[in-house]
Amino acid sequence: xxxxxxxxxxSMSKVTRAWYKFCSFFANLPRIIGxxxxxxxxxxxxxxxxxxxxxxxVGDAFRxxxxxxxxxxxxxxxxxxxxxxxxxxxxxxxxxxAFVLFMIFFxxxxxxxxGTLGDTLPEYMGSVIISKGDNSFDILLYSMLTIVVxxxxxxxxxxxxxxxxxxxxxxSIAKRxxxxxxxxxxxxxxxxxxxxxxxxxLTLVVFTIVPLMxxxxxxxxxxxxxxxxxxxxxxxxxxxxxxxxxxxxAMNATDxxxxxxxxxxxxxxxxxxMEWAILATVTNLFxxxxxxxxxxxxxxRFKKFWRTCLxxxxxxxxxxxLLLVSKMFKSDGGIINSMLFKIGLIPTYDxxxxxxxxxxxxxxxxxxxxxxxGVPHTVLTCTGILMNIPDDLYEAAKIDGAxxxxxxxxxxxxxxxFVLGPSLITSFVGNINNFNLIFLLxxxxxxxxxxxxxxxVGAGDVDLLITWLYKLTVNETRYDVASVIGILIFIxxxxxxxxxxxxxxxxxxxxxxx
Numbered sequence: 241x242x243x244x245x246x247x248x249x250x251s252m253s254k255v256t257r258a259w260y261k262f263c264s265f266f267a268n269l270p271r272i273i274g275x276x277x278x279x280x281x282x283x284x285x286x287x288x289x290x291x292x293x294x295x296x297x298v299g300d301a302f303r304x305x306x307x308x309x310x311x312x313x314x315x316x317x318x319x320x321x322x323x324x325x326x327x328x329x330x331x332x333x334x335x336x337x338a339f340v341l342f343m344i345f346f347x348x349x350x351x352x353x354x355g356t357l358g359d360t361l362p363e364y365m366g367s368v369i370i371s372k373g374d375n376s377f378d379i380l381l382y383s384m385l386t387i388v389v390x391x392x393x394x395x396x397x398x399x400x401x402x403x404x405x406x407x408x409x410x411x412s413i414a415k416r417x418x419x420x421x422x423x424x425x426x427x428x429x430x431x432x433x434x435x436x437x438x439x440x441x442l443t444l445v446v447f448t449i450v451p452l453m454x455x456x457x458x459x460x461x462x463x464x465x466x467x468x469x470x471x472x473x474x475x476x477x478x479x480x481x482x483x484x485x486x487x488x489x490a491m492n493a494t495d496x497x498x499x500x501x502x503x504x505x506x507x508x509x510x511x512x513x514m515e516w517a518i519l520a521t522v523t524n525l526f527x528x529x530x531x532x533x534x535x536x537x538x539x540x541r542f543k544k545f546w547r548t549c550l551x552x553x554x555x556x557x558x559x560x561x562l563l564l565v566s567k568m569f570k571s572d573g574g575i576i577n578s579m580l581f582k583i584g585l586i587p588t589y590d591x592x593x594x595x596x597x598x599x600x601x602x603x604x605x606x607x608x609x610x611x612x613x614g615v616p617h618t619v620l621t622c623t624g625i626l627m628n629i630p631d632d633l634y635e636a637a638k639i640d641g642a643x644x645x646x647x648x649x650x651x652x653x654x655x656x657x658f659v660l661g662p663s664l665i666t667s668f669v670g671n672i673n674n675f676n677l678i679f680l681l682x683x684x685x686x687x688x689x690x691x692x693x694x695x696x697v698g699a700g701d702v703d704l705l706i707t708w709l710y711k712l713t714v715n716e717t718r719y720d721v722a723s724v725i726g727i728l729i730f731i732x733x734x735x736x737x738x739x740x741x742x743x744x745x746x747x748x749x750x751x752x753x754x
Contacts, residue, residue, distance in 0.1 A: 298398050301405035312404040316397060319404020332400045339393045347386030354383040357461065358473045377469045380461075384453045388445060459723035468717065481724045498696070502721065505696040505708075510732075512603070513704045516678075517671040520610045521664065527611060528618025529656065533648075535619070536626045547623065550616040558613060562680040565609055569594035569681075595682045599701040602682055606702065610677055625659050626652070665740055669733050673706045705729050 244260070252260065301309050308322040316336040320329030353359075358374025427435045459481055467474035483489050488503020535546050568575045571593040580586045595602050629652065637647045682702045695701070698711040698718075705725055712722040 294398060298401050301401050305401075305405045306408055309401065309404040309408055312400045313397065316400040319400070319407050322404075323407045325407065328403070332396070332403075335393075335396055339389070339396075342389065343386070347382065347389060350379050350382040351386045353379045357475055361473065362470055373470065374473060375469045376461075376463070376467075376473045376475075380457060381450075381454055384450050384457070385446075388450055388453075455723050455726055458719055459727055461720055463719045463723075464721070465717040474720075477720075481720050485721060485724050485728070501694070501696040504694065505699045506725070506728075508695070509699060509703055509705055509708055510728075512702070513672055514732075516603070516607070516674075516704065517668055519607050520614065520671040520674070521668045523607065523611050524614040524618050524667065525660070525664065528615045529622050531615065532619045532622035532626060533652070536623060547620070550619050553616040554620065558676060559680070561613060562609075562677060565612075566595065566681050569605065571596055602702050606678060606681055609681060610671075610674075613677065621660070621663065622656060625656050629655050665737055668740075669737060672704070672733055673729070674704065675706045675710065678702060678704050679707050679710070 302313075308319045312319040312332075315333070317329035317332030320326075320332060353374065357376040358379050360371075360373045362373035363371035460476055460478060461474045462477045462480075463474040466472070480490075484499040484502050485506045486503065488500040490499035534540060535543060540546075569577075571577060572589065574594070576594065577586065577589050577592055580592065581589050586592055593601065594605050633651050634647055637651060642650070683700065698716045699708050700711075703711070706729065709722050709725045709729070712718040712725070
C-alpha cells in the first residue's frame with residue numbers, strides 16, 4: 241500500500257481517513273507479524289542467558305568452593321550441616337531421600353517406558369484380568385509428572401550447592417551463617433511473597449502445567465477409540481495428526497478419505513470461528529457503546545431504571561438464558577413458531593427452522609442472540625467509562641465551537657477505546673472459545689443435507705473449534721486429533737492476542753492516560 245504524506249492525510253475526509261487506517265493496518269500486518277517472529281530469538285536468548293547464569297554460578301561454586309560445597313552436589317545439605325544450619329540442611333537431605341525413593345519405586349519405571357508407551361497387553365481369562373500389563377495413559381501421565389519432579393530436583397540441587405558456597409563465603413567474612421531463626425524471619429519478612437506463593441505455584445504445576453504437557457504429547461500419539469487403555473496400547477506417531485488436520489493427508493491409503501475430511505473440516509470451522517469472533521466482538525462493542533451513550537445523555541430520564549434493567553439481565557446466569565432462548569426458537573413446538581402460526585404468518589408449526597435449519601439462518605441467529613446476551617455487559621462497562629470522562633474536556637470543546645460529532649470522535653471515542661483496548665482482546669478471545677452459546681443454542685450442528693456430509697465425523701456446520709474439540713473427545717473419543725485442535729486454538733489465540741495487544745494505545749501510550 242502506498243504511503244502518503246502528512247499533508248495528504250490531513251486533506252482527506254473523515255471517512256477516507258478511517259478507510260485508510262483500516263487498510264493500512266492489514267497492509268502492515270505481515271510486517272508486524274514478521275517483526276514479532278524476528279523478536280522471538282531475542283526472547284529465547286534472554287531466557288538462555290538467565291539459565292546460563294545459574295550454571296555459571298554453580299560452576300563457580302565447584303571451582304572456588306571447598307570440599308563441603310562440592311560434596312553438597314552429592315549429599316544435599318552438607319554445606320548447611322557443616323555451618324550448623326540444621327533445619328535447612330534437613331530440608332535438603334529429606335527432599336533428596338524422597339526424590340531417590342520416588343525415582344526407584346515410582347517415577348523411574350514409568351519414565352523408562354516413555355519411549356514405547358508400553359509393550360505388554362493385559363491378559364484375560366474370560367472377563368478376569370490375570371496379568372495387568374502396561375497402561376499407555378498412566379505411562380505418559382506419570383512420566384510427565386516425573387520429568388517435572390526431576391527438573392524441580394535439579395533446581396533444588398543447584399540451590400543446595402549455591403547455599404553451601406554462600407555459607408562458605410559468608411562464614412569467611414562474618415564467621416557466622418544464617419540460622420533457622422534467620423530463615424523463618426526472612427520468610428515472614430522480605431521473602432514473604434515466596435511463602436504466600438509456594439502453595440499456589442505447586443497447585444499450578446500439578447493441575448495446570450502437567451495436564452497441559454500431557455495434552456501436548458497426546459497430539460503426537462494415536463490415542464483414540466481404537467487404542468484405548470487398558471485393553472489396548474497407543475504409540476507415538478510423530479506429526480501425523482498435525483499433517484491430517486492441517487493438510488488432510490494421511491500416512492496410509494486406508495485413512496486417506498478420513499484425513500481429507502478432517503483437513504477440510506478444520507479449515508472450514510477455523511474460518512467460521514474467526515468470522516464469529518469478529519462479528520460477536522464488533523457488534524457487542526458498537527451496539528453497547530451506542531446504548532451507553534443514549535442512556536448517559538442528560539436529557540434521558542429514568543437512568544437508574546435502565547441501568548437496573550441491564551444489571552438484572554447480567555445477573556441472570558447465561559446458561560439459563562441460553563436454554564430458554566433455544567426452547568423459544570425451537571422449530572417444532574417453540575413459542576416463536578407457535579405465535580407465528582397462530583397469527584397466520586407461517587403455514588405449519590415447524591415452517592421456520594431458526595437454529596436447526598439452513599446454516600446461514602443458524603449463524604445469523606447465534607450472532608443476534610449473542611447481541612442480546614452480551615450487549616448489557618458492554619453497556620455497563622461503557623457507562624462506567626463515560627461517567628468518568630472529565631466534563632472539563634467537553635466544556636473546553638464547546639467553547640472552541642466543536643459540535644457533538646466532533647466531541648464524540650475527538651474525546652469520547654478515543655477515551656473509551658483507550659480503556660476498552662485490553663477488554664476487547666479478552667472479549668475476542670472469549671468469543672473464539674464461546675462454548676456455551678454455540679453448543680446450548682444449536683449443539684454445533686444443523687441439518688443441511690450435502691453440506692453436513694462433507695464434514696468430518698462429529699462436526700457441525702455451526703461448530704466452533706472449541707465445540708468440535710468437545711465432540712471429538714466426549715462423543716468420538718478422538719483424543720489425538722482433539723489435542724492437535726487444542727494446541728492450534730492456543731496458537732491462534734496467543735498469536736492474535738500478542739499482536740493486537742502490542743499495537744493498542746493502552747500499551748503503547750500508557751503514560752498518556754493520566
